[in-house]
Amino acid sequence: MSDFNFGGSQISRNEIFQMIIRVSLASVVTYFSVKWMMKQIDPTSKNKRKAKIRAEEQLKRLAKGSNFELKTQTLNDYELMIASHLVVPDDIPISWKDIAGLDSVIQELRESVVLPVRHRDLFNQSKLWEAPKGVLLHGPPGCGKTLIAKATAKEAGMRFINLDVAMLTDKWYGESQKLASAVFSLAVKLEPCIVFIDEIDSFLRNRSTNDHEATAMMKTQFMMMWDGLSTRAGSTVIVMGATNRPQDLDKAILRRMPAQFHIGLPTDAQRLQILKLVLELENISESVDFNRLSKLTKGFSGSDLREMCRNASVYRMRQFMRDNESAINAAENTEEFHDATSSDLLAISMEDMLRSYERMKESKKHTQNLFVENHIELD
Incomplete structure (x- = not known):
């Protein structure tokens, strides 16, 4: 077996091979360790x-x-x-x-x-x-x-x-x-x-x-x-x-x-179609005047109209809960309660729609005023 002389010291061939193997193993371990650490550090x-x-x-x-x-x-x-x-x-x-x-x-x-x-x-x-x-x-x-x-x-x-x-x-x-x-x-x-x-x-x-x-x-x-x-x-x-x-x-x-x-803001005729589509499958009373609502809601977008209908439905449910609180607490898991929730007592009325409209109108007016004030300050 031949030896190698490095700086006056003798190193055998086996020692060189062992050194190479150790360096290679250390490199492989280091590589995969760094790769694993990068994955753990990377939030994505x-x-x-x-x-x-x-x-x-x-x-x-x-x-x-x-x-x-x-x-x-x-x-x-x-x-x-x-x-x-x-x-x-x-x-x-x-x-x-x-x-x-x-x-x-x-x-x-x-x-x-x-x-x-x-x-x-x-x-x-x-x-x-x-x-x-x-x-x-x-x-x-x-x-x-x-x-x-x-x-x-x-x-x-x-x-x-x-x-x-x-x-x-x-x-x-x-x-x-x-x-x-x-x-x-x-x-x-x-x-x-x-x-x-x-x-x-x-x-x-x-x-x-x-x-x-x-x-x-x-x-x-x-x-x-x-x-x-x-x-x-x-x-x-x-x-x-x-x-x-x-x-x-x-x-x-x-x-x-x-x-x-x-895609602009809907016209009177378009708002009429949107209101009818939104309330098509809902329980509404005969008092709801779609033509009047479509004329009142000038400047409302399609999402505004849907939100107005949703608020009106929520108002009707809240009123029903207040008027029938004692009966609901006594029979909320019975068939009578479920029959009551599907009755005309929960039908959305014109009064509910107008109340929701007034709230939406005030909210939009307040938002517009804030926008104008901020715009003036920026100018």
């Missing part, structure tokens, strides 16, 4: 595991009852993060019949988005007939923009990615761009697909020199991938955004969203 590691489980569940449910199949093994980690926000069309509880007062917008969306997706063989004969790559829904809050997006995905039978913009931000440099790219690479694999971004102005607002470098790069990557879809023939991926402030959107984004729909 747990969320990533949950996202993967959620993505697997959604893709399995998406495959049921259809010939579509996309295995999670074909997706990278970034696509799995995005897939965790996938919504199966059958799980969307909203359809066109659940939206009142927006018949003209629904008809235009049906003709420009739904039909080209459902009948792609017919509409693919001309590129001018294809569905738009971007759809923008803008208008005051509470007027049904998000409902329209969900109903469009439901009626068209498209997969729906409800994109959480906060998920695209990552503390590691370059990760946000990869997540932005994964949005479109996944959408192409899932097509036909709608990528919905609520409050899109908070993400793709006007670019300026004051933007953080990571944010600017993420926006640029998102727009580059979005434009790249147009070069792929037959791609059916639609980016749909909703905003209350379209003026804050970057001009490059507005160019990529040629189909723009203004």
Whole structure:
């Protein structure tokens, strides 16, 4: 056995091999120890595991009852993060019949988005007939923009990615761009697909020199991938955004969203339709005058009208509880009590609706006054 002389000391070949083995083992242990520590330190590691489980569940449910199949093994980690926000069309509880007062917008969306997706063989004969790559829904809050997006995905039978913009931000440099790219690479694999971004102005607002470098790069990557879809023939991926402030959107984004729909405050006739739809299955008395309520509620949004009806129903229940407190305490688990709750005593009256209207009116007036005062102070 040969020896080696290092600095005057003799080292055998076996000792060298043992030294190499010890160094190698120490390196391996150190590597996996550091890797484990990084996972424990990283607050997003747990969320990533949950996202993967959620993505697997959604893709399995998406495959049921259809010939579509996309295995999670074909997706990278970034696509799995995005897939965790996938919504199966059958799980969307909203359809066109659940939206009142927006018949003209629904008809235009049906003709420009739904039909080209459902009948792609017919509409693919001309590129001018294809569905738009971007759809923008803008208008005051509470007027049904998000409902329209969900109903469009439901009626068209498209997969729906409800994109959480906060998920695209990552503390590691370059990760946000990869997540932005994964949005479109996944959408192409899932097509036909709608990528919905609520409050899109908070993400793709006007670019300026004051933007953080990571944010600017993420926006640029998102727009580059979005434009790249147009070069792929037959791609059916639609980016749909909703905003209350379209003026804050970057001009490059507005160019990529040629189909723009203004969802304004409902008119008298539209408010009448909304009130009838909201109270369609509710217990209401004959005293409720829908025409009068629709004229009184000028300036109310669809969500305001629904909240007004909900408050009126709560008022009626509270009054019933007060008037029948002793009887309810004595027989709250009997059939008599359940029969009483379904009687005309709980029918929403016109008085309840007017009381709720007055409260909503005062609340809106107070909110508007605060907004004006804050605006004056800022000026």
